[in-house]
Amino acid sequence: MKRLKKENLAPFLEEMNNKRTVYCPQSVDEKDIILAPLGKGKITDEACKTSISFKSMLFPQKEEINNFSKDGVEKILDTGKTAVFGVRACDFRSMEFVDAFMARNEMKDPFYFAKRNNILVMTLACNCPVSETCFCTDTGKAPFLEKGFDLQFFDAGSFYIVESQSREGDKVLESDYFTGSDSKDGETLSKIKDNSMKAEMQAPGFAKAVEWLKGNEPEPEFWDDLATACIACGGCSFVCPTCTCSNIFDSPSNGGFMRFRTWDTCMYEGFSRETSGHNPRGSLGSRLARRYLHKIKDDPENYGVSGCVGCGRCSDACPVGLGMIEIIKQINRI
Amino acid sequence: MEPEVQQKNKTDLVFQPQLARIERILPQISGHRLFQLKLINEEAAEQFSHLCGQFIELTVIGVGEAPISISSPPSRPGTIEICVRKAGVVTSALFKLHPGDQVAIRGPFGNGFPLDELKGKDVMLIAGGLGLAPLRSLLLSILDDRASFKDLVLMYGSRNPNDILFKYELLGMMNRTDIKYFFSVDSDDEGIWKQYVGVVTGLFERIEVNPETTFCALCGPPIMYRFVIQELKKKKIPMDQIFVSLERMMKCGVGKCGHCTIGKYYCCTDGPVFRYSDILDIKEAV
Ligand SMILES: Cc1cc2nc3c(=O)[nH]c(=O)nc-3n(C[C@H](O)[C@H](O)[C@H](O)COP(=O)(O)OP(=O)(O)OC[C@H]3O[C@@H](n4cnc5c(N)ncnc54)[C@H](O)[C@@H]3O)c2cc1C
Ligand code: SF4
Ligand code: SF4
Ligand code: FES
Numbered sequence: 001m002k003r004l005k006k007e008n009l010a011p012f013l014e015e016m017n018n019k020r021t022v023y024c025p026q027s028v029d030e031k032d033i034i035l036a037p038l039g040k041g042k043i044t045d046e047a048c049k050t051s052i053s054f055k056s057m058l059f060p061q062k063e064e065i066n067n068f069s070k071d072g073v074e075k076i077l078d079t080g081k082t083a084v085f086g087v088r089a090c091d092f093r094s095m096e097f098v099d100a101f102m103a104r105n106e107m108k109d110p111f112y113f114a115k116r117n118n119i120l121v122m123t124l125a126c127n128c129p130v131s132e133t134c135f136c137t138d139t140g141k142a143p144f145l146e147k148g149f150d151l152q153f154f155d156a157g158s159f160y161i162v163e164s165q166s167r168e169g170d171k172v173l174e175s176d177y178f179t180g181s182d183s184k185d186g187e188t189l190s191k192i193k194d195n196s197m198k199a200e201m202q203a204p205g206f207a208k209a210v211e212w213l214k215g216n217e218p219e220p221e222f223w224d225d226l227a228t229a230c231i232a233c234g235g236c237s238f239v240c241p242t243c244t245c246s247n248i249f250d251s252p253s254n255g256g257f258m259r260f261r262t263w264d265t266c267m268y269e270g271f272s273r274e275t276s277g278h279n280p281r282g283s284l285g286s287r288l289a290r291r292y293l294h295k296i297k298d299d300p301e302n303y304g305v306s307g308c309v310g311c312g313r314c315s316d317a318c319p320v321g322l323g324m325i326e327i328i329k330q331i332n333r334i
Numbered sequence: 335m336e337p338e339v340q341q342k343n344k345t346d347l348v349f350q351p352q353l354a355r356i357e358r359i360l361p362q363i364s365g366h367r368l369f370q371l372k373l374i375n376e377e378a379a380e381q382f383s384h385l386c387g388q389f390i391e392l393t394v395i396g397v398g399e400a401p402i403s404i405s406s407p408p409s410r411p412g413t414i415e416i417c418v419r420k421a422g423v424v425t426s427a428l429f430k431l432h433p434g435d436q437v438a439i440r441g442p443f444g445n446g447f448p449l450d451e452l453k454g455k456d457v458m459l460i461a462g463g464l465g466l467a468p469l470r471s472l473l474l475s476i477l478d479d480r481a482s483f484k485d486l487v488l489m490y491g492s493r494n495p496n497d498i499l500f501k502y503e504l505l506g507m508m509n510r511t512d513i514k515y516f517f518s519v520d521s522d523d524e525g526i527w528k529q530y531v532g533v534v535t536g537l538f539e540r541i542e543v544n545p546e547t548t549f550c551a552l553c554g555p556p557i558m559y560r561f562v563i564q565e566l567k568k569k570k571i572p573m574d575q576i577f578v579s580l581e582r583m584m585k586c587g588v589g590k591c592g593h594c595t596i597g598k599y600y601c602c603t604d605g606p607v608f609r610y611s612d613i614l615d616i617k618e619a620v
Contacts (some may be wrong), residue, residue, distance in 0.1 A: 065349055068395055073351045073438055105603050107348045107588050220617075245592035248585045250398050257396045264591070271593060272583050275421040278556045280582065280596070280618045290595070298598035 001185055002178040004153070004160045006045050012177040013038055013085060020081040020120060023057060025050050035084070044086065046155060047126040049134070049311065053091045053241035054084045055098065058115045059263075061238075065111055065248070066259035077114035085122040085153075089145050090136045090309040092123050094241035096148060100303045101244060111261070120168060122151045124160075127192055128199040133312030133325060135202040141310070143196045154192050161185050161192075202312065204328035206296075210306070213297045218334055224285035226330065229320045232284055234265035236314035236323060237291060242299075242307050245271070266290050292327045348588045351393050351438035352378050354414070358433055362417060363497050366464070367429065368405070371414040371439065384408055385446030386471035387551075387579055387607045391587045392416065393438035397427040401584040401602070403468035404442060409478040414439070417467040417499065443587040444606050447472050447551055447577055455549045456485040460562055462534055462554025466490060466499050468579050468606075469553050480512055487541065491518040491534030491554070495527045516540060534558065538565040545570040551607075553579040559620035563610065576610035578620065 004012060013022050017038050025048050026041035027033050034040065035050040035057075067074045087095075099116065102109040125144035126134070136143055145152055150169035153160040161181065164170050237243040247264040250257050264271065267287050273279040281287050299307030308324055315323030353374045360368040373379035384404050393399045406415035420429050431437070449472070457476060461469045476483050492498045498517070507513065516537040518530040530537060534554075548571055552562055559578055566576055582594035582601040594601035597616035599608070613619040 066351060068351075068393075068438070072353060075350055102590065104589055107590075107603075109588075109590050110346075110349055244590070246585065246590065248399065248591065250393075250396060252396065264585075264593075266592060266595075274581060274583050275425075276555070278581075280556075286618065294595070294598070301598055 001181040001189075002162045002164075002173050003181050003185070004162055004178050006158055006160065008177040009045050009085075009160075010043050012175060013043065015175060015177070016083055016172070020083040022083045022085065023054065024085040035086075047086070047088055047124045047130050049088070049130050049313070049316075051313070051316075052239060053094060053311070053313070054087055054121075055091075055094065055241045055244075057082060057084060057119065058095070058112055059098070059244055059246075062260055062262045063111060064258050065261045067253075067256065068250075068259070069254075069256035075110055077110060079114050079118050081118050081120075082115070083120040083122065085124070087121050087123045088126055088130070088311075089123060089141065089143055090134075090311045091241050092121065092145055092149060093141065093305075093309045094311070095121070097242050097299075097303065097305055097307060097309070098244055100305065101242075104303075120150055120172070122153060122172075123149050124153045124155065125192070125196065127155055127196050129201045131312060131316065133202060133315040133323070134310065135204060135206065135312055135325060136310040137197065137199075137201050138203045138206045139306060139308065139310040140207060142193070143199075144193055154189055156185075156188055156192065161189050202325055204325045205332045206308075206310065206328055209328045209331040210296050210300070212331065212334075213293070216334075217293070217297075218289070218331060220283075220285060220289070222330070222334065223289040224283065226322060226327070227284040227288050230267075230284055230288055230322055231320060232267050232269065232287070233319065234267045235317040235319065237265035237267055238263055239313040239317045241311060241313070242295065242309065288322075292324065295324070296328075347440070349440070349586075351391075351399075351440050353436050354439050356431055356433050356435050356437060357413060359431075362499055363501075365420045366417060366499060367420075368415060368417050369428070371416065371437065372412070373414075373439070374436070379412070382414070382442075383411060384414075384442035386449060386475045387446035387468050388442040388444045389468070389587070389606065390414070390416070390439045390441035391443065391584075392424070392428070393440075394424050394427040394431070395436065395438060398424045399440075399585075400424040401443075401587055403471070403579075405467045405470045407471045407474035407478060409475055417464070417470070419464050441587060443602055445604065447579075447607050449475060452476075452549050452551075453482045455483065456487075456544060456547045457483055458487045458489070458543065458548055458550045460489045460534065460550060460552040460554070462491045462558040463493065463497070464499065465553035465555070465558070465579070467553075469551060470500060472551055477507075477513070484547065486513045487516070487543075488513060489516045489518075489534060489537050489541075491520070491537075491558075493520050495519050495522055495524070514541075533561070535561045535565050538569065543569050543571065545572065549575045549577070551577045551579070556581070556620070563620070572611075573614060574609055574611040577607050578610055578613075579606045580608060580619070581606070 025044040028041040102112045272281045295307035315325045354371045357370040585591040589603035
């Protein structure tokens with residue numbers, strides 16, 4: 001366990017930036033907080049929810065995947081070293097979920113793991129909910145991590161208490177910006193953790209809904225009803241840290257062709273439409289069911305972990321008041 | 335977390351298109367052609383092996399990619415045969431290519447039919463239209479190892495007598511006594527058809543099956559599945575002895591892009607062949 005003074009956060013990240021491209025939440029124009037490479041704005045030193053999670057570092061909105069040239073076809077692997085600071089526990093869990101997904105069936109996604117194997121993740125625990133739509137505790141998890149991380153920072157006022165759980169993390173803590181911990185830090189840490197668990201959060205009734213879904217499923221009419229509000233904008237998927245649906249397309253480039261992969265969403269009508277016109281999910285209700293149900297029903301069955309980490313971004317983004325919190329509340333009313 | 339070592343082989347091929355040459359193009363019925371492909375890299379060509387019912391992701395270079403079933407059987411390696419319908423952007427571009435031109439392929443992907451499980455059993459193949467493409471691979475596999483299987487039945491429904499795929503190949507097998515054929519056409523405007531006119535389900539009146547030993551493989555247009563399965567139920571064939579090959583919109587073919595999901599399954603990796611008893615309860619499946 002070590003300490004880092006908050007005033008040393010920026011210089012520490014700058015120092016790291018010499019070795020890796022460092023991303024962290026920054027406020028731009030005193031208004032939006034975005035996750036960006038250092039230098040975009042003012043570093044946010046408290047836990048906060050960036051509108052897009054750091055999934056965009058590992059699974060970008062648009063990426064080049066294959067280069068078709070005269071010499072053949074090449075895979076494009078981005079192995080640049082990166083680091084990210086300020087990742088909350090829920091977003092870290094979303095990465096663990098995506099890790100499992102991207103490695104399914106012994107077929108590891110090469111583009112994802114090229115980046116994943118070269119990222120250093122520094123998480124920052126939440127002392128209290130950072131927005132009204134946070135509900136991680138309702139999913140049965142804590143606003144901090146127990147295991148699996150390299151470095152976890154806790155906000156202790158004017159300084160951070162920092163835990164390492166890996167060799168990579170230990171190496172980072174060798175930087176002169178970190179100082180030894182106080183004998184009381186262990187106690188402070190327990191207090192922070194206790195308080196964060198007691199903090200009041202949204203409680204849509206996640207566990208109850210998940211339990212009910214094990215043997216039941218809402219009728220199609222349930223979804224058709226909700227779909228009368230949905231405008232199929234796809235926002236809920238794009239902002240979701242565990243959503244990984246993608247499109248693939250080819251485009252001319254440098255005398256050859258480039259294959260791109262981009263984010264896609266199962267909320268769009270054309271997502272599952274075949275050339276014949278047959279569409280197994282032609283109705284918006286069936287797509288809404290897919291988007292929300294697989295996270296909390298199929299994913300736990302397939303991967304043993306929930307596909308929803310309770311970040312609340314879909315609830316923030318939805319322009320018509322749907323999103324996971326509302327969906328869970330509605331399921332619990334059946 | 336410790337960095338992971340990149341896994342070789344399977345992972346390396348996931349998103350790695352390999353160049354292939356079009357060796358021959360054999361016209362089929364109108365709008366359909368059979369393409370014979372050969373991987374250009376000799377080592378890759380030698381290593382390429384597939385199961386019947388698997389598919390490839392075919393790239394027409396500069397245009398895009400589409401999933402296409404492998405029509406040739408694993409028992410005849412070397413050349414990859416695909417039967418393609420001109421349907422949209424990629425397939426139309428493919429129809430503009432000539433023998434000698436290059437394409438790229440990824441795969442083979444998907445699970446395929448459980449050939450070993452069918453051994454020693456009566457096998458019934460039921461195809462509608464282009465659904466014969468993957469089933470031809472299974473049909474030829476069985477014929478190439480005929481002694482390992484018991485009775486073999488092929489039921490094949492087409493729109494009209496001019497729409498029968500692999501017509502000459504099928505005609506060439508007509509005098510074999512170790513396979514029973516039943517053909518249907520939906521309509522016969524020219525009045526040239528001597529066999530059954532009507533939908534493929536009408537053929538079931540003509541056959542006797544032993545439900546205990548009969549295994550079915552089926553592939554066709556979406557509408558066909560429910561009706562055929564009803565007939566199979568009437569024949570008392572257990573639901574876990576029916577295999578359906580399903581089509582879905584696919585982009586990656588390797589379980590990443592999400593386009594092909596059927597309930598909790600991914601059609602590209604868990605399918606395209608499903609044991610019907612596994613998907614019974616999934617409303618959107620068939
Ligand atoms: C497992 C499987 C096996 C298939 N086997 C054959 C076969 O043997 N012969 C054959 O002719 N056709 C087959 N199809 C259908 C074939 O994939 C589509 O007709 C083809 O993708 C149409 O591509 P397009 O660019 O010409 O059409 P467009 O409508 O212009 O483009 C649609 C694009 O969507 C994507 N796409 C992926 N899957 C589908 C799909 N199922 N339907 C529509 N678009 C899709 C492709 O990238 C395609 O380029 C198969 C489909 C699947 C899923
Ligand atoms: S479904 Fe909504 S709340 Fe759950 S992880 Fe995705 S964006 Fe966050
Ligand atoms: S964000 Fe809301 S309106 Fe948009 S697709 Fe999702 S549920 Fe529908
Ligand atoms: S085709 Fe991409 S997940 Fe199945």
